[in-house]
Amino acid sequence: MRRTGAPRPLARLGVVGLAMLLTSCTERALVEVDSDTAPGQATPTEEIEIPVQGMISWRDTTYSGYEVPVTSSYRVLTDSSELQGRLLARFETIPDSFDIGTAPQPIESYANGRFRLIVDTANSAIPQAGVDVEVYALTRSYVEREASWTDAAEGVPWSTPGGDLGERLAFGRIDAPFDSTASDTLFVPFELSTDSVLTEWAASDGEPGVAIRVVGSPASVDVRFLAIAFDVKLVGQEALVPVARSPAGYTVIFDPQTPEPGQQSRLGGLPASRIYLDFELPEVWEGLQLKGSTINAAALVLRPKSPPPDPFRLGAPVDAIAFQLLADPFEFGPKTPIGGILGPPALLDPEALVEDDAELVLSITPLALVWSFAPPDSLDVLRIGIQSSPEGADLGSWSFGSAEDVSALRPSVRMIVTPRVPFRLP
Amino acid sequence: MSRNDLWRRRKAAAGRTAVIATLLALKSAASLTAQAPATGLGLGYPVTPIDARAAAMGGTGLGLIGGSLSSRNPADMRGFRRPTLGLTYAPESVNIKSPGESQTTGRSRMAIVQAVVPLQAWTVGLSFTSGLDQDWGVRLQDTLRTSFGDFPYDERREHDGGVSTVTLGLARQIGDFSIGIDGAILTGSIRQTFTRSFDLALENPSQGVGISSGEARSSWSGFRLRGGAATSIGTRVRISGMVGISSDLKATRDTVGDAPTYEFAMPLEWAAGGSARLADNLLASAAVGFTDWSATAADLPGGAAADVLWYGAGLEYVGFELFGASLPLRAGFRRTDLPFLIPGEDQLTETAATFGLGVEVGGGRAAFDLAVEFGTRGDLASTGVEEGFRRLSLSMALLEL
Numbered sequence: 048m049r050r051t052g053a054p055r056p057l058a059r060l061g062v063v064g065l066a067m068l069l070t071s072c073t074e075r076a077l078v079e080v081d082s083d084t085a086p087g088q089a090t091p092t093e094e095i096e097i098p099v100q101g102m103i104s105w106r107d108t109t110y111s112g113y114e115v116p117v118t119s120s121y122r123v124l125t126d127s128s129e130l131q132g133r134l135l136a137r138f139e140t141i142p143d144s145f146d147i148g149t150a151p152q153p154i155e156s157y158a159n160g161r162f163r164l165i166v167d168t169a170n171s172a173i174p175q176a177g178v179d180v181e182v183y184a185l186t187r188s189y190v191e192r193e194a195s196w197t198d199a200a201e202g203v204p205w206s207t208p209g210g211d212l213g214e215r216l217a218f219g220r221i222d223a224p225f226d227s228t229a230s231d232t233l234f235v236p237f238e239l240s241t242d243s244v245l246t247e248w249a250a251s252d253g254e255p256g257v258a259i260r261v262v263g264s265p266a267s268v269d270v271r272f273l274a275i276a277f278d279v280k281l282v283g284q285e286a287l288v289p290v291a292r293s294p295a296g297y298t299v300i301f302d303p304q305t306p307e308p309g310q311q312s313r314l315g316g317l318p319a320s321r322i323y324l325d326f327e328l329p330e331v332w333e334g335l336q337l338k339g340s341t342i343n344a345a346a347l348v349l350r351p352k353s354p355p356p357d358p359f360r361l362g363a364p365v366d367a368i369a370f371q372l373l374a375d376p377f378e379f380g381p382k383t384p385i386g387g388i389l390g391p392p393a394l395l396d397p398e399a400l401v402e403d404d405a406e407l408v409l410s411i412t413p414l415a416l417v418w419s420f421a422p423p424d425s426l427d428v429l430r431i432g433i434q435s436s437p438e439g440a441d442l443g444s445w446s447f448g449s450a451e452d453v454s455a456l457r458p459s460v461r462m463i464v465t466p467r468v469p470f471r472l473p
Numbered sequence: 474m475s476r477n478d479l480w481r482r483r484k485a486a487a488g489r490t491a492v493i494a495t496l497l498a499l500k501s502a503a504s505l506t507a508q509a510p511a512t513g514l515g516l517g518y519p520v521t522p523i524d525a526r527a528a529a530m531g532g533t534g535l536g537l538i539g540g541s542l543s544s545r546n547p548a549d550m551r552g553f554r555r556p557t558l559g560l561t562y563a564p565e566s567v568n569i570k571s572p573g574e575s576q577t578t579g580r581s582r583m584a585i586v587q588a589v590v591p592l593q594a595w596t597v598g599l600s601f602t603s604g605l606d607q608d609w610g611v612r613l614q615d616t617l618r619t620s621f622g623d624f625p626y627d628e629r630r631e632h633d634g635g636v637s638t639v640t641l642g643l644a645r646q647i648g649d650f651s652i653g654i655d656g657a658i659l660t661g662s663i664r665q666t667f668t669r670s671f672d673l674a675l676e677n678p679s680q681g682v683g684i685s686s687g688e689a690r691s692s693w694s695g696f697r698l699r700g701g702a703a704t705s706i707g708t709r710v711r712i713s714g715m716v717g718i719s720s721d722l723k724a725t726r727d728t729v730g731d732a733p734t735y736e737f738a739m740p741l742e743w744a745a746g747g748s749a750r751l752a753d754n755l756l757a758s759a760a761v762g763f764t765d766w767s768a769t770a771a772d773l774p775g776g777a778a779a780d781v782l783w784y785g786a787g788l789e790y791v792g793f794e795l796f797g798a799s800l801p802l803r804a805g806f807r808r809t810d811l812p813f814l815i816p817g818e819d820q821l822t823e824t825a826a827t828f829g830l831g832v833e834v835g836g837g838r839a840a841f842d843l844a845v846e847f848g849t850r851g852d853l854a855s856t857g858v859e860e861g862f863r864r865l866s867l868s869m870a871l872l873e874l
Contacts, residue, residue, distance in 0.1 A: 087630030470689035
C-alpha cells in the first residue's frame with residue numbers, strides 16, 4: 048500500500064452518485080461469536096485509573112459554610128456529654144391588634160400561651176426516663192447568622208456559653224416512648240403570664256428571644272417545626288381568638304463546634320463542607336491515547352479516611368454529588384460559580400465507608416467526554432466540586448484522602464476509554 | 474488468542490489502582506479467519522459485468538452470437554444492430570461457513586446497466602457496472618467487565634460501498650473485424666463504521682457507560698482503458714478478445730483520518746472467448762481470462778492478492794416456445810480464482826453450475842433473461858473462507874429503441 052499526501056479533488060457527484068445507486072449492495076450482518084476472529088477494524092475498550100501523580104496537575108481543597116445552622120434543616124435539641132444543642136428563636140410578629148373583618152381591633156390581653164413543636168421521632172433519641180423541654184427567655188439578643196454556643200453575635204460572647212438564659216417561660220415533658228401514632232406535636236405551655244410575655248414581645252419585636260433546650264441526657268430531639276400558639280381577647284369582645292405565630296429568625300447553637308476542616312477533604316457537616324478540586328488529565332496514559340478518544344465512563348474516586356470522632360461522625364447515609372465548577376476555585380474560593388451536576392449521586396454510607404478499600408466513586412463522564420473532544424487549549428483544566436446531599440442536615444461528615452495524603456488514600460480518576468478506530472484501508 | 478486473553482490488566486502507578494480491562498483485539502487482515510465473508514477480503518469481491526444470458530452460459534459473454542449486454546469486450550457492442558438498453562440485477566443468497574456453523578446472508582447487486590447505440594459503422598456504448606463489492610457487516614456480542622460493572626455489549630463492524638465503473642465505449646467495423654475501445658472511470662466510495670453499544674450493568678441497572686463509535690468515508694477513483702476485437706468465422710462461429718489496463722485505484726479519505734490517501738495498483742487483464750452454432754438450435758460458448766491481481770499485493774498491508782484465471786463454457790438450446798415466442802434454455806459451468814486471500818492460506822476458487830432461460834416479448838422488441846447459479850467459493854480448511862451461494866441474474870433489455 049502506498050500512501051500519498053495529495054489533496055483529494057472534489058467528488059464527481061453526479062455520475063458517481065448514479066453509479067453508486069445502481070450498484071449498491073446490501074447485506075445482513077453476520078453474527079460473530081469471537082471478536083478475535085471477526086473481520087473489520089475495531090479498537091479496544093479499556094479501563095484505566097490515573098492517580099494524582101499521573102495528572103499534569105492536581106489541586107484539591109475543602110471549603111465550608113455552604114449551609115450554616117440558620118439556613119439548614121438541622122433543628123436538634125440535644126443534651127449529652129458529647130453534644131449540647133439549643134434552639135434560639137425570636138417571635139417578631141406578636142400582634143397588638145386583630146382584624147375581624149371590619150377594622151383592626153386592639154388586643155386587650157393574651158392568654159393560654161404554649162410553644163408548639165413538631166418532632167421527628169424517627170430521628171430523635173428520647174431516654175427511657177423521658178426528657179424535659181424548657182423554654183427560657185434570653186437576656187441578651189443574638190444575631191441568627193452569627194450566633195454560636197459561645198457568641199451571641201460576632202465578637203459578642205454570651206455571658207454563659209449556650210446563651211444567657213433568663214426566666215423559664217415554658218416547660219413540657221416528652222415521655223418515652225413518644226406516641227407518634229397519636230400525634231407528633233408537642234405543646235410546651237407557658238409557666239409565666241402569657242399576657243405579660245407577649246405584650247413585651249409585641250412591643251419589642253420579640254427581642255431578645257428565647258432559648259429552647261432539653262434536659263435528660265442523653266437526649267436528642269429533632270424539631271421539624273416550631274411555633275407559638277395563644278389566644279387573644281379583643282377590646283370589647285368576650286370570646287377568645289386563637290392565634291399562632293412562627294418565629295421570624297431562629298437558629299441552633301451547639302457545643303462543641305464543628306472543627307475546621309484544615310487539610311482534610313471533607314464532605315458534609317454543619318457548617319457544610321464541600322471538596323473543590325481541579326486537575327489536568329494527560330493526553331496519553333501508559334501508551335493509551337485519551338485525548339480524542341471516546342470516554343465511555345469516567346469517575347472521580349475518593350478514598351475515605353478514618354471516621355471523624357463523635358458527634359461529628361456521619362450517622363445516616365446521605366448522597367454525594369459531583370458538579371462542574373465554572374471558574375477557578377482557588378481564585379474564587381467558596382463562592383466559585385457552579386455548573387451542572389455531572390452524574391447520579393453516590394451513596395455516602397457510613398457503614399460502607401469504614402470497610403477496607405472503600406471508595407466513593409462519583410461519575411464525571413460528561414466533563415471527561417467534553418475534555419476529550421475539546422479543541423486544543425480550550426478545556427485543559429477540569430474543575431469539579433463535590434457536596435453532600437442533603438447538605439447541612441446533620442452535624443456528621445466524612446473526610447477523604449487528598450493529594451497530600453499517603454498514596455493509598457489519594458484520589459484518582461478511573462475511566463473506560465475507547466480510542467479512535469484508525470480505519471485503514473482495505 | 475483465547476477469550477481470556479482478551480482481558481488485560483492495566484496497572485496504574487498507585488499501589489491500589491490495578492484494574493481489569495477488556496481488550497478487543499484489533500486484528501489486521503492478516504488474522505482474518507474463517508468468519509470473514511469474501512467481500513471482506515482485500516479490496517472486495519470482483520463482480521463480473523455480464524448479463525443473465527452470459528451468466529447462464531458459464532459466465533462467458535465474449536463473442537456471443539446474438540449479442541450480449543455484458544461488458545467483457547467493447548468490440549462486442551457491434552453485435553447490436555439497433556439501439557438497445559438493458560440492465561441486469563443479480564442478487565445472491567450466501568451461506569458463509571465457519572468452524573462448526575454456518576450463517577446465511579444475502580447480497581444484491583445491479584451488475585450492469587448498459588446502453589448501446591449503433592451509428593452506421595460505429596457503435597457507441599455507455600455502461601454502469603459493479604466492480605468490487607466491499608459490502609459486509611458483522612455483529613459481535615460480549616461483556617465488558619470493569620470495576621464500574623459488567624456491561625454486555627453489542628458491536629457492529631460494517632463496510633458499506635464498493636468500486637463501480639462508468640464506461641464509455643466505441644466500436645467500429647473494419648472489414649471482417651469489430652474493433653472497440655472503451656474508457657472507464659473507476660468510482661464509488663466506502664463507508665467504514667464501528668459501533669459498540671453497551672447495555673446497563675448487570676449488577677446495577679442504573680449504571681451505564683456511553684457508546685463507542687467511529688466512522689470513516691473514502692472515495693474511490695481511477696481509470697481503465699480496454700481495447701478489443703471480434704470477428705466471425707463463417708456464419709457459425711464468432712470469436713472475441715480483449716485486453717485492458719488500469720491506473721492505480723485511489724482512495725481519498727473524506728473524513729478525518731490517519732491516512733488521507735491510499736493507492737492500489739490495478740491489474741492488467743485479458744480475456745478471450747467465442748461462440749459456435751453447433752446446430753441450428755444449439756449454440757456453444759466458451760471464454761477464458763486472466764487478471765494480474767498479484768501486482769496489487771504489495772499495496773495490501775497484511776493482506777494478499779494473487780493472479781486470477783477464469784474460464785467458463787455453456788450451451789444454449791433453442792427448441793421450445795412459450796406463447797409463440799422462442800424460449801431458449803441455457804446451461805454452463807464456470808470457474809474463477811478470487812484475487813484476495815488470507816495471507817498464508819490458499820487462494821480462493823469459485824465454481825458454479827449455471828442455468829437459465831430467456832424470452833423475447835413484443836415481437837422481439839424486448840427480452841427477459843434469467844440465470845441461476847449454484848456454486849461455492851473457497852474452502853474452509855485450505856483458504857480460511859468458504860461460501861456457498863445461489864445467484865439469480867435477471868436481465869431486461871429493450872432491443873429496438
